[in-house]
Amino acid sequence: MSHLPTAIPVAVTAYTSVCAAGVGNENLQAALLTNETKLGRLTLFDVAFSTPVGELLTDLPEIKPELNIYDSRNARMALAALNHAPDDLRQTIERAKKRFGGERIGVIIGTSTSGLYETEAAYCQLVERGQLPDDFHFLTRHAYQATPRFLQLELGLFGPCFAISTACSSGAKAIGAGQRLIANGVCDAVLVGGVDTLCRLTLRGFHSLDLVSPNQCQPMDKNRNGINIGEGAGLLLLEKPATANNKCPRILAVGESSDAYHMSSPHPEGYGAELAMTNALLQANLQPSDIDYLNLHATATPINDSVEAKAVFALLGDTLPVSGTKGITGHTLGAAGALEAVIGLLALSHQFIPGTHGLTETDQNCRCRVIKDPITQQSLKTVMSNSFGFGGNNASMIFNHEHT
């Protein structure tokens, strides 16, 4: 891979988000600037242990009757993001449709559990009464492709449509796949992103792995003891570069790699993480010194953060400002890559470096310049964002925004 060809950049003509901070970028932006946590008590369902979660407490929009078989919390969360008028995503897609035609626009969405939240409830009936509820629609509510397919139908698009599910790197990989489809001329625009909703499996699964913190998570802190799980969505419209969008930020590259080491534990030396960042730099044709800010994966488990810090230090050194934002939003799993892509784009657009909520004292083994409180009035041009998932699945994105 040392001769990775340069990737063709794509324009991000609109982007939006939903997370515990609320619906729309302005809520996320406000939480980032005040470095205020949006984590709280879980209200969606009960679990037998206590942990703060990043739950969205806003009412979600209803799915229109003709698409009722796609109705799930995941689909509703995606719809909330799409409908948020100030972020202009739906309108931008409509304009792209007029320009390119619906068959030239793809939909690629990352998710780790899709509509599992609804399936878990349906299984109570299966176990009690021996059959699933009549309105159980596995392929359109639970299956991985349910949310991208819903978005495709909701928007009247006809291009390629699929889900990527590589655990916590899903959202970032979807952005990479979308960039490729445009670069290869398959699509003129691709709606990409990640959507994941809280469910029993992920909370109790990470708890069984001893990775859930009973307290507010503390990314990169010497006392960090685990993650807080969140839910959310990040949606971005990627378009082929054109004069009309030359003021829009660019996705330069998404570098990918595998740890080839363990299903749920990162390579102790961080080789996979370093390789993903190296591949991103190669594809973007950039040097480490070209990066102005790195949004870390930083889940706040002892091992993940120390391994990521090792890889970051080895490749990017200890002067680059880095931070982790999961103390604000929680770890949104399959949506994290896309939600943090939005955070990277907000940082570029508003020229600030987000802080690391929950960080009190940086672990001395994490030899990076971890930013604790947000810094405004920066001059950022190029931002990197990391996402690493189960299966040793790594992705590192690079965004660029030239302010002229």
Next chain:
Amino acid sequence: MNTPDYIAVKATALCCQEPNALLPFGLKSALPDKTLLPSSLRRRSGLTTTMAVTAAMRACQQADADALELPSVFASVGGEIQVTDELCRSLTDINYLISPTQFHNSVHNKTAGYWSILTRCQQPTTAIAAVDDTFAMGVLEAWSQLQQHRGDILLVCYDELWPQYLAAPMGSVAIAIAFVLSMDIEGSHQGLIAKPEIRSKPIKLEQELIELSRSAPAAACIPLLQALRQASYDGFVALNTKGANWATRFRKA
């Protein structure tokens, strides 16, 4: 834009739990072979990983490709559906402690993850899903990655046996298919496929094939496999069966 952007099919290998399921289509398949997995993985691999690895290993051998060097695309509708089913049953009891191994084995990219561990391959691997278009989108993603990264790529499309109360008849037949695809169209190959595209006129398919695809989504690979077996061919081949609107131009001299 007139060049159809061909890639080469270097090797294909099928794995099916029912040895005779694909004979009506003139295709032979291997049985899932647990001995291909190291003993440490054998116990926890389950049918999905065993089938996918059986097909992938055979395709790599046939292509004389080093798995260590190959990026890979894993395409499946339900992925680890049996593990997920069992976990969902356990989760109905709020006090039940679920197994951490089962939890990490429930992710869609479990097979992709084990494949990378097994082959020590640090190249990117992805796991996708697209219901009836899963095979077509797998071919598209593999084609798309090759355009960017050049070289060779492994594509595996598979689904295991599903609990039939979920989406019958889907998952009533288990099939895995593996391809080694390459940008090198000058080297030895079994046929060339172009950029997958949406056709306004669907391709006519046998009813038997449409039926089998409802049970085993990976069966959508059959028209392509049949085309590869022909001595010569130049025309469009369907990549999905429902709607049959995704197709690729196929050429074999």
